[in-house]
Amino acid sequence: MTSPSSPRLALGIATLTLGALAMGASVLFVRQADVGPFASAFWRVALALPVLAAWAALAEGRAAFRPDRTSLLAGAFFAGDLIFWHLAILGTTVANATVLATTSPVWITAFAVLVLRQKVSRAGWCGLGLCILGALALVGRSWQFDPAHLPGDASGLVTAMFFAGYFLAVSRARVSRGAAAVMLVSTAATAAILFAVALLAEPTLWPASAKGAAALVALALVAQVGGQGLMAVGLASVPPAFGALVFFLEVVSAAVLGALLLHEPITALQALGGLLILGGLVVARPRPGEAPPRSRPDQPAEGAATEAGRSAENGH
Template structure:
């Protein structure tokens, strides 16, 4: 029986994976609205989002890795710094521009991942990657439609949305290295 990376997942495991993916996508999508509705500032909101998740993630890491989980390597620490930057600028973008602009600018992160992988890691960019990037951007455009607009009053928020994508891309690449 083939148990390699391309082996088919058992139906229950596949269903759980799809459910987890859907729940994560819903939670990430709803987070924008919760940040807007929060009665605390953007940085307190970002802090509490991560602080409340920490105990659950710590138990999970200890169960999976044992004591080794308590000693992160350099790439994991760097990923944490990039994630903090992502949250910092994401919350600024949510409050500094329209939800549509914040979302569409943040979804450019795959473009930055590919660009950094190519420039920094010297990874080859395949046609499949380019096609995936085109689909990603087309999907973001389709979701946002005509809601995306640039206004001088929101330029700092728009810039924060773009910086969010850059930090998330760096986080994604650092996590890949940490694994």
């Protein structure tokens, strides 16, 4: 999808792609978890914290544990994303919730153009259109309008806006911090918010079986550490407007895994939807020579102490 002359961009796109595919697996683990939706959302981030803390300590040392405003904001946005996603699932059809939640690239592109003053090429707009058509085709005839589902549909739309905020906040935080630090601080903020929500909304936080507990651990490791972590890494090298499109692959991943593991066959229309999304990504791909976003390179472990000292000197 990229020229050999742009290895950093190619690596960033590959990293985002893997992250999107990993995030698409979350629905499988949520279905296997025997706790309520808000409890599963809490465990998704809480169980990821020890792994993220180890990653941050190895990558950046004690400086990684220092909270910063942008990463905390990213965590609050992601908490809102998970909260309203589950409200959408409870208040409307899964198909409606999926369609509306996948409009987040539209909001990200709009913000990038109107606020960040970034230019989106004609190919970029065409790619966005193809990805939206593909997402609609993947949901197929299951999508429907019902006035009784309006509160749930509205929650699905709010979900997309919260994820757009999360995506842009992580991209912004990566300007000054490494991926490990951003993930640790943002996930800790998300866990604190979701803990309060789960206590209020769920009868119990604890899984009732070993299978349910294993599903929650897999949810944390695959979707949060793997999916979100790869996203934070990849955003250092990919323009946000295109990076947002890559996350349409989350819908493709969910459909493929559902067919392989849950015996939910993929229809011809859904297959066409997957091809449209892939086509949209090819059309919208950044061209060689396009400047990647300004970001802080991730530090190796041995450079953590030096970086921490520099940060202290600069008052960051």
